[in-house]
Amino acid sequence: MDLNELQTLTKQEKKILDTPCICCCTVGGCLSTNALEVKKQLESEIATQNLKDQLSIRGVGCMGLCSQGPLVRLDPEGILYDHVTPDQAPQLIQAALHATSPPHSKLKTSPTKTLREQNSKPKAPSPYQPQHHPFFTHQRPIVLENSGRINPEKIKEYIANRGYFALYRALYEMTPGEVIDQITQSGLRGRGGGGYPTGLKWSTVAKMPTGQKYVICNGDEGDPGAFMDRSVLESDPHRVLEGMAISAYAVGANQGYIYVRGEYPLAISHLQTAIRQARQKGLLGSQIFESPFDFRVDIRIGAGAFVCGEETALMASIEGKRGLPRPRPPYPAESGLWGCPTLINNVETFANVAPIIRKGADWFAGIGTENSKGTKVFSLAGKIKNTGLIEVPMGTPLRQIVEQMGGGVPDGAVKAVQTGGPSGGCIPADAFDTLVDYESLKALGSIMGSGGMIVMDQSTNMVDVARFFMEFCMDESCGKCIPCRAGTVQLYQLLTKISEGKAQQGDLAQLEDLCDVVKHTSLCGLGQSAPNPVLSTLRFFKDEYLALMQDVVSDRQKPP
Template sequence: MDLSELLEIAEQERQSQKALQIRCCVAAGCLSSNALAVKTGLEQAVTEAGLTDTVQVSGVGCMRLCCQGPLVQIDTSAELEHSEILYEKVAPDQVSAIVATLQSQTPANTPTTLQQGDLTQPFFTQQRTIVLENSGKIDPERIEAYIAAEGYQALYHTLYEMKPTDVINAITHSGLRGRGGGGYPTGLKWATVAKATAERKYVICNADEGDPGAFMDRSVLESDPHRVLEGMAIAAYAIGSTQGYIYVRAEYPLAISRLQIAIRQAQRLKLLGSQVFDSPFDFRIDIRIGAGAYVCGEETALMASIEGKRGVPSPRPPYPAERGLWGFPTLINNVETFANIAPIIRHGADWFASIGTEKSKGTKVFALAGKIRNTGLIEVPMGTSLRQIVEEMGGGVPDGGSAKAVQTGGPSGGCIPASAFDTPVDYESLTQLGSMMGSGGMIVMDQTTSMVDVAHYFMEFCRDESCGKCIPCRVGTMQLHQLLTKIREGQATDVDMELLKELCDMVKHTSLCGLGQSAPNPVLSTLRHFEDEYRTLIDKP
């Protein structure tokens, strides 16, 4: 495989595309609403209508507005006098009506109550897609579709026109920070692993997405798996690795299946494996499936699980960049981080650095969920305000309610009150409010939500997910949960409130890993912004 062959595949794919495209979302959310039957029905209806020469039905990845699935979008060329049309909540018995609209006629006994979506609403127009640029547009199970969207061109450019140091400098200059939660500078991490001298090095993609309400990484893997593979290969070339692993939780069977298909396809075209693009560069990617332990999202626990050991964290230093998988230098980034790599190489570091804020560059993908009209995936430039996300893109709280708080960062994050919704979404601003970016979960809560109940729920989650290796987390989360239970039941006193705060401080500063260190955050943030709700439940002496 060389560049000319890659471009030929891309051109053939474009030439094979028919004038009118019917794209049906077949990501997990829509599949759960019977999208597969909708896609099959569309194919049959197109055949019966005699439109197979001009109409193409494709299964694509996430179209982002998950609450309205199954979603079907029609794209046509300008000369056919059609514009983009989005149909929402499509039922299998409506497919004939959709196909009939293409012929400007409606057959007898066909339901015509099609629900048409608004592609001009802020949910769509205020997004800026980099990670999700192909999601909902290409067939995730066809490598040709990815190649036609400029796929693997960045990898070729990297191998033949850049030195490893050039790649690292580009990622550093772009300002990309790790999208897994901590926001560590990606270029600096890559440079550290590249400088390490060792017999072998590893690249790991952390797809162990465990935050309640988070589904960003799952959607990327289901919708555009080759983008992650390409990003991993570029990283491997930059640091000098020949072996990569994708660690993905077993609860994501569709993502696993599409990753397996993508890896086989890339190997067949010599885009992975030995002599990638007929170059001296070798890189193999294997999948490792996790059993669903939240703690395995922590780097050292994840590596222990890959090694076949119990997934528990280890003290740091040494850091994985120095001594990681099987004792060798290891680069670990999450799905979204790797998904940003190819666009940066294609468009340049300056392009990426021009997006976002001074210290938080690029875009961020969020899973918008909870008491909000428009639930689904959004990708916005760093610095976008919470108010814009919740009230404009999210459409606000349904049924005339009002937003009370937003939980960001999952169990490791915190609750941000409505009074702070003008805060820009970036790493530093969220930290100042007692929360964090996290991997991208964003749960909206309305005026009926008890913030004490929220803190209790997340502490129960952290208690159950604690690996038990260190006493502060194992015992501390249990005691914090007991205190919160006592407060909820109206049996606590002011002494219990003070003990709650002291325990939070102890667990935060003495736990071994990030799970325990961040477990008190939901409690601390709700105490900070909603202490009056705790006080109303305290028995006065």
């Protein structure tokens, strides 16, 4: 494929995408709420009414508001319907026909009311404009710009939205060094948790001697309550492949691997389809865009070990070994997969690459804060009304995310939010004015992590929360180093003793000392960050620990 073919295909497919269509979310959460049956019924109804020339049905990726699924959207108007059921197909089709007819017959204010007047059974779905819903108001989609808008299994629809144009530009208009400069100047930092400058990592790999080099996409998303990477891979796999190809050109690699959790079968299926289509179009494999650049991508499926999210353990798993971390240095950029220089970034990091190359570093750097550029994708879960996937500029206040976009808890008030999964910390409600960026969250004893946010209400026992995450880390420890293997067990036992009301204040001091030991002596990030939930709950909710201490309780019962 050359540039002319790419441009021609874009024009052809753009016309198709701009025609009247009913888009059905067919990934992730919506699948669990009978979305496929909704899509099948819509297709059947259109065939029955012989409306194929007027209206089409498109299966698309995640639309974000997962708690309200199945979700259906009428395009190009962008009217979104939630909690759709198969028996509402006739009403939806009528609404779509009204919306795409001449302006005077549009259902301007309340399509639902009109439909209900015409036919009260079955009940018509409720429509709303996404731009007016608080969940969507403050979002700025970059990584998610195609999610919910294109069919992830059709490469033509990705190309119609300027897909692979950034790769062409990199290959024909930029040197590898210029690509790295753009990524560096954009300020993009790793979205997997650590926030390491992406351009610096790329330049380190590029400076290694010429020879075999690898690019790895870390899709081993294991944090409880996190589903960002899964949604991106399910909804827009070509975006990740394009980012990997651009990075491979920049650092001089010709082989890439995507490491995906085995618990993500739909993401794996969509990736396999995307890789096959990209090879057929000459966008992966040999002589990409008829240039001298070769890049092959293969998938490796993880068996579910949380520790394989750590880059050195992940590489060991790809090599066919047990997923155990190793000491660093040397870092993967110098000696990684099979001893060769290796670039590892996570799914979201690669998904930012193509937009940066296409629109320029200054555009991306103009979003976010001074030290945290661009946007961040978060999964909202837990005790919150609007569960789902959001993308907001860095520096967005935590309160805006949890209370406005998320809608707060269904009953009562928010108590805390956990960010960063087992490696993060619990942030109390009185600190929700904090801006969400790398430095601000670190100052609160938490981390950005991959982007999971678990909201808790006033009924949540914070000691039990710390105990839950410690049990997770204890079970997932690979056992290679003693501080993590034995320390997480002892921390869990102490937290259990406290939660059962059998501990004394001396146990609390021991808990804090043991957290310090595990944090500073463990081999890898799993053990080093395992104490974070404990330390953050001790910092902000220490009264809940003290209320369970035997000697404190007995002192309170003594007469004055």
